[in-house]
Amino acid sequence: MALKQQLQQKQQQRLSPLQMQVIKLTELPNIELEERIKQELVDNPALDEGHDDSDDLQNGSDNEDFDDSSNITQEDIALGDYLTEDDIPDYRLTANNSSTIAREDIPFSSAESLHEFLIDQLHLTELSEDDAKIAEYIIGNIDENGYLDRPLNAISDDLLFQQNIDVTQESLKRILEEVQSFEPAGVGARDLQECLLLQLRRLPEDTAVNNAIRIMDRYFDDFSKRHFDKIKRSLNVDDDELKQVIQVITGLNPKPGNNWGDALSLTMNTIIPDFIVEAYNGELFMSLNNRNIPELRVNREYSEMLRGYSENKKGVTADTKNAIAFVKQKLDSAKWFIEAIKQRQETLQRTMQAIVDLQYDFFLTGDESNLRPMILKDIAELAGYDISTISRVSNSKYVQTNFGVYPLKYFFSESMQTDTGEEISSREVKAILKECIENEDSKKPLTDDKLADILKEKGYIIARRTVAKYREQMNIPVARLRKNL
Template sequence: MALKQSLQLKQQQKLSPLQMQVIKLTELPVIELEERIKQELEDNPALEEGLEATDDTSDFDDEYNSEDDGNISQEDLTLGDYMNEEEIPDYQLRDSNRQASGKQEEIPFSVAASLHEYLIEQLGECELEKNDEKVAEYIIGNIDENGYLDRSLSAISDDLIFQQNLDISVSKLEEILKIIQDFEPAGIGARNLQECLLLQLTRKEKSDNTELAIKIIADYFEEFSKRHYDKIIRQLDIDETGLKGAIQEITTLNPKPGNNWGDSMSITLSTIIPDFIVETYNGELLLSMNNRNIPDLKVSREYSDLLKGYADNKESMSADSKNAVLFVKQKLDSARWFIDAIKQRQDTLQRTMQAIMDMQYDFFLTGDEAQLKPMILKDVAQRTGYDISTISRVSNSKYVQTSFGIYPLKYFFSESMQTDTGEEISSREVKAILKECIEHEDKKKPLTDDRLSEILKEKGYIIARRTVAKYREQMNLPVARLRKEI
């Protein structure tokens, strides 16, 4: 087959480094942005804190890059040439999803032991043979963050044969697991919810309610989980008062005993720091960004002067000097891109939040959920001129502080619905009515989805049963059968 050359013309869409920076930074909430800036300041010596001084190096850059004297040309200083594997800018290599700390005050991270470390520490207090201790450590390693053993003992037995050359029977594993299940917290090492509850109940102080609770969980767990209380009362020959006492004992148990040992990062990430602040003043709304811990950034004057010094000696530049120029140029470009990206992020967030505030003006003024208007991403995109994907990034993981509480931006987005009179309303208003109906229902005879649909129709909202079920699930409300109480 003969070799041949050919030309091909095609269009490709590529993101510039600045665009990539803006996209990544836009997604970050303010607390993660603070950490991202802090990390960039550590990694890039050409980036400094402080107000930006007048930059007179741009003319120099144009002159430096436009001249072709055989040493360094424009091609030498393009992004692709100096972005080798070791010098790729940090924004392309580093995951930016880190937790932030304030500029002057660090967020204290927990240094407490993890769940596995806590269990291993308790294991050290047991007098086990060497092989049994290895097996116990392996079992502990298979306990998930909720405190459950997420693998079967037969599978663990197979793993021990192949990975550690230990032939341990399932019955022996059961004995070692029983030892681990005596550790704190109560319920640890359970293989399912039923076993977890039983482990906790057996540690409780003996009483009539505790004994009855153990019998219910051990022998009537399916009926209990489905809330078939009448069946339990008949089969155990007890009254409602006795059943209530047993259920009260059960509800005090922890279905996820390992949750108290959540890692420090997860705990910190659960802290909500608002990105926007909306205040009312004389009947008007004032919007501000929560930038109190975000420092001003500038390009290092020292690095700019250093690059200018290299340019003044281009004629006698050695290979090492060329590499130095490439390094300095890269760091300066990365610093400028980062500063511009921060500015664009702030402008994008400001305009987007202003559009949301304008569209939901009555809610921000009164705090009345009924004042929320139907609003989707497309509506905000049309007002701001941004793409829908940009609005989605802005609204993701961002919060706004109002006089009535802190809300996620996604809270203000809802579908449009119509009443029987043709009036356009927000689906959130329907959800509020559903929630109110369920909160005030007779818990002995909770309202079914069909009945809730009928109630909404009586109020003028034409909602199908399937839609009622969808809204109920979105509000994390169980079906009528699971809401039943005695």
């Protein structure tokens, strides 16, 4: 096939650097926006904190044309800071954001980690040097919940290829049992069954503990599925004895490592609301939480420097051209960043105001039954934005109210109708389902069919499969798994 050249003219949509900035900043929650601004202040000397009392921003934008014979174009200067691999805009409608600040800059809890706690205990054992190395490798494969997340044969292969240690399966199992004898009880288990058995075997022996060990060892699946009648027949125990066994087992910790993870989780999951909605005397007042967001301005010295270069067009050298390009680039970057922050704030303000207008009764009372059906399209029409923009705003954002802190996604729900034709939120139906399940007879829990019948009696025409969907969304198990003695 012959090669040939040809000219082709076509139109393409291309995002400006300002649009890229706005898209990226709109997705960020408050805490990440603070870090992003701090990083921009460090990276760009033309950006300063504080109120802009002069017209330098406008003056800087007027001096864009520097007429010389260089090949520096406006596009080359403007886009230089933006079109990098790290600045490709994210068009997805789901949140998958991460801060641009390095993780080590985030303050972590200084408490001892689970791995450090286990290593300290390892140093107190009488294992040989080689066995201690193997035990340390095993500890390194224990996850934050305290479970060994790799099979022993895979660990054996790793030790052989990475550390040139050839260990048999029997020796590896013996060393693992040594690690499993460490505190907390249950650490190093390979599954839930083994974890519970490790804890039971450390308890003082009595009839209930012995029965619990037998159930966990032989009838774990039956116990998980709450086939209590089968267990009673197999072990020849009555209801009272089985209740004692259940009490012992439910007192165990299914995640022995979580005591070390709680402090870190709380540190990482601290919520800083992006919006504040307060109710006073029957009126709502909405504001953005800008407490830690600094006011930004363009550095006056850089604006004057660019103006000086622009006015002095004689004796232009290569170094002067490079200086002009650098100063212009940093000024443009600063101006676009400031404008992007302003547009972000305006977008968030209008979007949140639309949500408040639709959910006015809820913000006044905090009553979940007052939540109206609301989807992204409803807010997009009210706020005058695209649905994708509303999705970006609602992802990872929180609002502080008189009744608690809520994620914005909490206010979005499907629309349903009662038998009278009244439109209600699916969240109201979930609240009724949850109440019915909480008040059910634990010996005869309500099936999905029965729950659907109860809802129909209350005027909510809902199919059984819809009841099952809502129950699963609320992480409520099926009736069989909710059954108790």
